[in-house]
Amino acid sequence: MNMPAAPNGPKKLSLKENYALLTRGLGWDTSYEDMDKAFPLDKFEGIRIHDWEKWEDPFRLTMDAYWKYQGEKERKLYAIVDAFQQNNGQFNVVDARYINTLKLFLTGVSPLEYAAHRGFAMAGRNFRGTSARIACQMQAIDELRHAQTQAHTISQYNKFFNGLHDPGHMHDRVWYLSVPKSYFEDAMTAGPFEFVTAISFSFEYVLTNLLFMPFMSGAAYNGDMATVTFGFSAQSDESRHMTLGLEVVKFILEQDPANIPIVQRWLDKWFWRGYRLLGLVSMMMDYMLPRRVMSWAEAWEMYFEQNGGALFNDLARYGIRMPKYHDVASMEKHRLSHEVWGIFYNYTHAAAFHTWVPEQAEMEWLASKYPETFDRLYRPRLEYWRAQQEQGKRFYNPTLPMLCQTCQIPMGFTEPDDPTKICYRESDYRDNKFHFCSDGCKDIFDNEPEKYVQSWLPVHQIYQGNCFRPGVDPTAPGFDPLAEVLLYYGYHVGEDGGEYLDSPDRRNWEQWTGKPAVAT
Amino acid sequence: MSSDTVFIAFQANDDTRPIIEAIEADNPEARVAHFPAMIKVDAPGRLVVRRESIEERLGRAYDLRELQINLVSLSGNIDESEDEFVLCWN
Numbered sequence: 001m002n003m004p005a006a007p008n009g010p011k012k013l014s015l016k017e018n019y020a021l022l023t024r025g026l027g028w029d030t031s032y033e034d035m036d037k038a039f040p041l042d043k044f045e046g047i048r049i050h051d052w053e054k055w056e057d058p059f060r061l062t063m064d065a066y067w068k069y070q071g072e073k074e075r076k077l078y079a080i081v082d083a084f085q086q087n088n089g090q091f092n093v094v095d096a097r098y099i100n101t102l103k104l105f106l107t108g109v110s111p112l113e114y115a116a117h118r119g120f121a122m123a124g125r126n127f128r129g130t131s132a133r134i135a136c137q138m139q140a141i142d143e144l145r146h147a148q149t150q151a152h153t154i155s156q157y158n159k160f161f162n163g164l165h166d167p168g169h170m171h172d173r174v175w176y177l178s179v180p181k182s183y184f185e186d187a188m189t190a191g192p193f194e195f196v197t198a199i200s201f202s203f204e205y206v207l208t209n210l211l212f213m214p215f216m217s218g219a220a221y222n223g224d225m226a227t228v229t230f231g232f233s234a235q236s237d238e239s240r241h242m243t244l245g246l247e248v249v250k251f252i253l254e255q256d257p258a259n260i261p262i263v264q265r266w267l268d269k270w271f272w273r274g275y276r277l278l279g280l281v282s283m284m285m286d287y288m289l290p291r292r293v294m295s296w297a298e299a300w301e302m303y304f305e306q307n308g309g310a311l312f313n314d315l316a317r318y319g320i321r322m323p324k325y326h327d328v329a330s331m332e333k334h335r336l337s338h339e340v341w342g343i344f345y346n347y348t349h350a351a352a353f354h355t356w357v358p359e360q361a362e363m364e365w366l367a368s369k370y371p372e373t374f375d376r377l378y379r380p381r382l383e384y385w386r387a388q389q390e391q392g393k394r395f396y397n398p399t400l401p402m403l404c405q406t407c408q409i410p411m412g413f414t415e416p417d418d419p420t421k422i423c424y425r426e427s428d429y430r431d432n433k434f435h436f437c438s439d440g441c442k443d444i445f446d447n448e449p450e451k452y453v454q455s456w457l458p459v460h461q462i463y464q465g466n467c468f469r470p471g472v473d474p475t476a477p478g479f480d481p482l483a484e485v486l487l488y489y490g491y492h493v494g495e496d497g498g499e500y501l502d503s504p505d506r507r508n509w510e511q512w513t514g515k516p517a518v519a520t
Numbered sequence: 521m522s523s524d525t526v527f528i529a530f531q532a533n534d535d536t537r538p539i540i541e542a543i544e545a546d547n548p549e550a551r552v553a554h555f556p557a558m559i560k561v562d563a564p565g566r567l568v569v570r571r572e573s574i575e576e577r578l579g580r581a582y583d584l585r586e587l588q589i590n591l592v593s594l595s596g597n598i599d600e601s602e603d604e605f606v607l608c609w610n
Contacts, residue, residue, distance in 0.1 A: 015602050058598035065585050072589055209593050213529070213558070216592075220557035228557050232531050232592060239591045243598055293556060307595045310524030314597070314609045 027130030052129030200245030
């Protein structure tokens with residue numbers, strides 16, 4: 001690139017010209033087959049597109065540059081993964097509690113990267129505008145790269161810690177992993193415009209900073225060099241994806257005023273779906289990172305209230321308002337992580353990661369970050385659990401919880417105006433009653449009941465006998481259905497879940513590293 | 521033009537040091553925040569990354585698309601050319 005151009009040679013194309021040739025010059029209209037038959041899915045959602053030429057890509061990344069920079073990212077990443085493995089970097093993390101964030105990530109998030117790969121490949125096929133197709137194609141390749149690099153990087157931890165051995169199998173079966181799985185499958189089974197609005201805009205642009213930025217900074221702060229590296233490598237693609245999301249929404253809104261109410265309903269739906277999904281991130285930030293970067297409430301203020309606020313101010317000129325129930329999400333920011341951690345503390349014997357009661361110093365941190373709620377509402381419960389545990393009665397909840405029909409999370413969330421009262425909502429549909437954790441989830445169901453009556457709810461499936469391994473006889477004497485479900489999930493029972501202090505991970509950590517199980 | 525905050529965040533490493541310096545020089549109102557492994561630059565309404573400013577500090581030719589290698593996140597509408605990478609709210 002430092003070579004001087006030949007003085008009389010062809011003029012070098014500008015970035016904009018180069019990109020226009022890639023995205024406009026390579027497209028064509030079908031002639032012997034109707035375009036509506038070649039692209040059968042881009043009209044049924046009701047979105048009206050009059051002129052695909054109006055699509056503007058902000059990142060003008062041509063294929064030569066794409067391969068060059070993506071290749072450079074891969075070389076950087078794998079050099080670090082080599083060094084990490086050769087130096088036993090898995091033992092440099094602050095303590096073995098931290099590894100549980102990786103277990104949640106590998107089973108809950110990495111399969112979503114693969115789902116995104118599939119989803120964008122489908123969306124790219126289904127748009128008749130060439131620029132949109134190319135942007136989706138590049139993102140589909142990026143997402144496959146993310147799934148692969150995450151599996152490669154975290155595989156080193158799988159050699160030493162439990163719960164990481166079969167993320168794909170678990171993702172398709174385990175109760176709490178149905179939350180991220182159903183979220184993405186909900187998007188993939190919508191039309192292509194809803195898919196990109198859901199994933200590119202509502203998830204990537206509005207909410208993804210809340211996932212990746214605290215997670216990567218948290219990894220760095222807790223001594224996990226490998227995760228910082230794959231995380232930032234993926235995140236460098238994410239900026240392009242976020243920008244695609246903003247462009248998609250602006251493009252749709254500018255094409256026809258009839259699109260505005262459709263998009264607004266999608267933004268309402270996918271904001272709430274994404275927010276509920278991020279409950280997992282909230283507990284990771286406040287409870288699972290032994291060294292904490294910022295609280296969930298602080299991250300919500302920085303990345304949603306401030307940045308999201310600026311974004312929706314920018315979209316106001318199209319007639320778009322903030323997503324419905326954003327105020328509820330802000331009201332819940334002082335309790336979300338505590339409620340979610342409480343759910344997992346109850347059910348950790350049925351999870352593929354460990355939970356624990358925070359140490360005193362950690363409770364002081366929580367009290368300082370949540371002065372209005374922690375000491376009053378959550379510390380007493382944690383101290384009660386700690387006292388029970390010290391008497392040899394570590395609490396595990398042996399019953400199965402009721403799940404929300406929409407987000408599929410156990411119904412442990414509280415009323416918007418009363419954090420001491422569980423929130424229950426219900427709808428009647430075709431002679432059945434359906435239950436919801438919130439007004440947001442109920443609205444989503446009520447708008448598309450035919451879709452959500454089909455939800456694969458893990459608790460229902462267990463009770464219906466659909467979560468046992470093939471050949472197992474539930475009528476056999478002494479049959480223990482819940483123990484059998486854990487085998488169906490592919491767990492190594494007694495190793496993967498349960499209390500951290502009682503776990504083989506804890507014992508191995510102390511033996512192999514000589515470091516305390518809980519860093520002080 | 522809105523004065524809502526735009527931001528850009530990079531990995532904290534030797535590649536990004538001259539980029540951050542260039543951004544600070546070209547955007548007097550920018551505020552730089554250091555996080556573990558990450559640097560985030562906030563600016564009211566608009567933020568510009570100029571190729572020439574980076575080249576002056578780097579001592580070599582620079583393609584602004586190289587920013588993507590160390591980019592972590594950003595917020596705002598983007599306008600990218602060979603010479604400038606601009607973030608703004610309208």
